[in-house]
Amino acid sequence: MATDRETASRAAGLRGAGLRVTGPRLAVLDVLAEHPHATADAVAEQVRTRLGTVSKQAIYDVLAAFVAAGLVRRIEPAGSPARFETRTADNHHHLVCRACGRVADVDCVTGARPCLEPSDDAGFVIEEAEVVFWGVCRDCRSGDSRSAGVPAR
Template sequence: MARAATRLRDAQLRVTAQRMAVLAAVEDLPGHPEVEAIRARAQQVTGQLSLQATYNVLRVLTEAGMIRCTQIAGLPARYEPERNDNHHHFVCRLCGDIIDVECVVGAAPCLEGNLPASYRVDEAAVTFWGTCERCAAQRS
């Protein structure tokens, strides 16, 4: 929790128990947790934490650049610590696992769209869909 408090101060955000608990939960949970998993972990520290309060904290932390919200079509929002690496994701169609995939081409934003010169791209999101190793092995 002390690390979370320091990170919040460094981002010039007010340090609250809810913010510390949610930030620590996102950093401690493996993979790309959903809001309910983050809330459950944060509640171990804060006691009661409403779903709305969890969403509010996640929004503040995302806007501050501390965490990343990943929106993948057909799935609930997922969260992870922001690493400023503009990575992409692979989603298993069978089990729903999500793993990180390094930038497809070069440095961020990794891809160049065929856009007018006046458009400024700062991020490119690619989602690869398929079958993970575990599910492929189970199907064999």
């Protein structure tokens, strides 16, 4: 749950991005601050613990608006539903657990976007390099299975 201070700063952020300030929007930002890399479903669930009934559509709309406004970044590791995070300023990358789907952030090795250049661009104009490190997290190695998180497909 957010403090008044946090809420005020989020509301300002929304206005700054030209978006109206509404309960669902503040709640989504709050949820993402607490649970980075949450799926749309997980966001909906958490928003509902704060506000009561909120439609699935509202969640998708809010997330889409945030992504369009650059307030939220959407990542979509293979075999996982889309995940959302508020860390957008830097061009960081992700570690994804093959067993449980857990996602962790890694700072970009080189700093500025696109951070990596292809050896041959095949005529493409490159905007961004996305790096995903696939592996197995600590919990899935030791406890094996039934660890927290969504199982990978």
